[in-house]
Amino acid sequence: MTTAETGQTPDAARPVRVGVQIQPQHADYAQIRRAVAAAEETGVDLVMNWDHFFPLYGEPDGKHFECWTMLGAWAEATERVEIGALVSCNSYRNPDLLADMARTVDHVSDGRLVLGIGAGWFERDYDEYGYDFRTAGARIGDLGEALPRIEARWAKLNPAPVRDIPVMVGGSGEKKTLPLVARHADIWHAFGDAETVQRKGAILDGYCRDLGRDPREVERSAGVEGDPSAVGDAMLAAGVTLFTVSTGGPDYDLGPLRDWLAWRDERNA
Structure with missing residues (x-):
């Protein structure tokens, strides 16, 4: 698939970047901390966790840690990489508080925080921690109200x-969601294969143009696995120019990440 076929306008000034999601x-x-240090050592661009209260895979009551404390x-343990959540759940924190938390971590890291945020979806988190799950539409509506409050x-x-x-x-x-991305986001984290991302990206482009914004x-960001080439x-x-590989505990295999970093370096050469 070529860029002409996708309808995307490539930005020659935007390099290919690779992130890693260290699932908490x-x-x-101590194992998580070592994985973050090893990822930074490999030359990854962005290290992220996720914002949940229970494991998403494996033993449902297994070990798990909170996102923002981590x-x-x-922010203190790293020196170069950007850090963030893929992604924070808007439902779990007052938006003004989240803005202050993000500002504080931004200072601790000397300007390396990315605020990843989404509407939320994992019902167990809501039920066990006392949040109102409601409907997907209501949660997205809350996100739409939260983003300008954060700003x-x-x-x-x-x-x-x-x-x-x-x-x-x-x-x-x-x-x-895509209208919110067009109005508020610097990065859009998409879900799906290349064809899906291309199609939805064209819709996002239209929303951006409606706002007078250069798409x-x-x-464009996406989670990836498999053969980078x-x-x-x-x-x-x-x-897509930001590619994120995920790895889970307790072993945190960074082998696939290294493959993606080699591919990144070839594309940016």
Whole structure:
């Protein structure tokens, strides 16, 4: 698939980047910390966790740690990589509080935080921690109200964030989520194969143009696995430039990550 076939306008100035999601499950924190250090050592661009309270895979009551407390620790433990959540659940925190948390971690990390955020979906988290699950539409509506509150709080905080904190919005809903991406996001984390990402990316482009925004301002992100030369090239042609590999505890195998980093370096050469 070529960029002409996808309808995407390639941004020659935007390099290919690779992230890793260190899943905070089925491991002691010391193992997680070592995995983050090893990932930074390999040259990865972005290290992320996720925002849940229980494992998503394997033993459902296995070991698990909280997202934002961990990001504060990573901010101190790392030196170069960007850090963030893939993604924070908007439902779990007051938006103004989340903005302040993000600003604080941004300072601790000297300007390396990415605020990943989404509407939430894991019903067990809601039920066991006392949040109202409601409907997907209501949760997306809450996200739409939260994003401008976060932006407004950042403008009021003293000290201000170190940089304009990049906002990554996760989700691919064509009628409700993608308009929020067009209005608020610096990064769109998409779900699906290259064909799906290309199709939804074209819809996002339209929303951006309706707002008078250059679609190329929104970096395209996706989770990937498998052979980089096959999967990665197709996603790259569909407009994706941020590729995230996931790894789970307790062993945190970074072998696939190294393959993707080698592919990144070839594409950026």
